[in-house]
Amino acid sequence: MLVEVENLTKKFGAFTAVGGVSFSIRRGEILGLLGPNGAGKTTTIHMIMGLVTPSAGEIRIFGLSLRDHREQILERTNFTCPYVAFPYRLTVLENLNVFARLYGIAEPRRRIAALMDRFRIGHLKDKPISRLSSGENTRVGMCKALMNDPALLLLDEPTAYLDPETAWQVKEALLEARRDRGMTILYTSHNLFEVEKMCDRIVFLHHGKVIAAGSPIEITQSILNEEREEPALEEVFMRVVRGAEA
Amino acid sequence: MKRHRIEAVMLRHFYEARRNADRITDMVYWPVLDIIVWGFFTIYLTNSNRIRPDIVSFLLGATILWGLFFAFQRDMAVGFLDELWSRNLINLFSTPLGVSEYMTGLILVNLLKAMVGMSAAALIAWAAYSFNIFPLLLVFLPFIASLIFFALALGVLVTGMIFRFTTRIQGLAWSFAGLLQPVSCVFYPLKSLPRGLRAVAWMLPTTHAFEGMRQLLGGQGFSLRHLGWAMGLDALYFCLAVLVFRRVFESARTRGLLVKLE
Numbered sequence: 001m002l003v004e005v006e007n008l009t010k011k012f013g014a015f016t017a018v019g020g021v022s023f024s025i026r027r028g029e030i031l032g033l034l035g036p037n038g039a040g041k042t043t044t045i046h047m048i049m050g051l052v053t054p055s056a057g058e059i060r061i062f063g064l065s066l067r068d069h070r071e072q073i074l075e076r077t078n079f080t081c082p083y084v085a086f087p088y089r090l091t092v093l094e095n096l097n098v099f100a101r102l103y104g105i106a107e108p109r110r111r112i113a114a115l116m117d118r119f120r121i122g123h124l125k126d127k128p129i130s131r132l133s134s135g136e137n138t139r140v141g142m143c144k145a146l147m148n149d150p151a152l153l154l155l156d157e158p159t160a161y162l163d164p165e166t167a168w169q170v171k172e173a174l175l176e177a178r179r180d181r182g183m184t185i186l187y188t189s190h191n192l193f194e195v196e197k198m199c200d201r202i203v204f205l206h207h208g209k210v211i212a213a214g215s216p217i218e219i220t221q222s223i224l225n226e227e228r229e230e231p232a233l234e235e236v237f238m239r240v241v242r243g244a245e246a
Numbered sequence: 247m248k249r250h251r252i253e254a255v256m257l258r259h260f261y262e263a264r265r266n267a268d269r270i271t272d273m274v275y276w277p278v279l280d281i282i283v284w285g286f287f288t289i290y291l292t293n294s295n296r297i298r299p300d301i302v303s304f305l306l307g308a309t310i311l312w313g314l315f316f317a318f319q320r321d322m323a324v325g326f327l328d329e330l331w332s333r334n335l336i337n338l339f340s341t342p343l344g345v346s347e348y349m350t351g352l353i354l355v356n357l358l359k360a361m362v363g364m365s366a367a368a369l370i371a372w373a374a375y376s377f378n379i380f381p382l383l384l385v386f387l388p389f390i391a392s393l394i395f396f397a398l399a400l401g402v403l404v405t406g407m408i409f410r411f412t413t414r415i416q417g418l419a420w421s422f423a424g425l426l427q428p429v430s431c432v433f434y435p436l437k438s439l440p441r442g443l444r445a446v447a448w449m450l451p452t453t454h455a456f457e458g459m460r461q462l463l464g465g466q467g468f469s470l471r472h473l474g475w476a477m478g479l480d481a482l483y484f485c486l487a488v489l490v491f492r493r494v495f496e497s498a499r500t501r502g503l504l505v506k507l508e
Contacts, residue, residue, distance in 0.1 A: 017502075049340045050339075050340075050499075071342045078340075084333060086332065087261075087329075089262060097257065101251070101254035102341045104250045
């Protein structure tokens, strides 16, 4: 297993954001982390990146404990989320230069040029981040996320601000990275159709707990409690949220 | 600690300084403006025979060196605020960058910026007021090192406070060193302070640094006593600042503040 999360818990005072979550991700797998707002998806990702210290539980990545090997793990990991910004006065190229250096990339110019080409933002290289559209900013985030050719990629709603054509490009790039280099991806999105198409397995979180785990079709059958031939995650999602409200 | 990551932090702030007019203003404009005002003031005092020449030298020297101290402390905190204002902390700390590498990069780049400001002020003092601080820098070096060390401790402390209390207390970045100026005996000797404040002043490395430099300029020789106090207090405050910083950083991770700071 590339990622093993055991009994992961995060409490903020009396509030439990994540309560005893366990799951694992195989090498080369795309795992979707689903759930309504406040389910604990982002907190789980933040704990996997070492940005938030868990209240209890254990995270092992590449067979190493995150608590003791944060630096080695993060050298081979990357992350992006459209809600996280870059220094807005710096240009696209300057920002990517900084991240290339942070990851110790051997030939940063070539790597950055290839990534900008891959996400079709070469023409934006001298533009400050503040003058980019949300979609352009998201594509810069994708360049940064693939900068170190990570073995594990954490994506928090990566296509949230993208038009369908650009979202398709991003998904293609991710599937290509998985196919060619065996990249493992942990993916959250509210675009359930996208999750159905992208993810091999799904962990469904609600109120900080895992309520179902399996392939999209297994999740559909388990939560809707009926035989289905096609996954129907949107229906699943509505059932969970409305069930909680009722 | 990895050198390439420290360089990345320096590069990030170098780009910021190049793109942000505020940073250029902070770096050069204020030190130059200060020296121009104090320069005219010393000309007035000299022309009216109200001041000894060594006092003129000291006023201008003190202006330049206080500028170095103030700029270094302020820029450490403002450098960190730049990450908060641009909501860049998650991007930075989701890389292998360690907090010690981040702080080292911030220290080095801001030391360079403070030196640029000091050099600009020193050149103006030399060109406009015939006050050449450069030969004195070597003699003053231990005291200047003490000022830099204390500015570093304050910068680390204020950055730690911002980690804990976020941008609600960002004004400290510009005001904290200023709070210490009246009791740091920058432009006047310790004995001119009210008796009650002297004990407070004695506990500041800045007081000993400026007292020591004043003694040197006044021909009273090098004061090992003041240097010893300055360095001892520096070490104490630096250790305290690092302890506070480590504690608030870990607390920010535990409380989830690192991903919410803005």
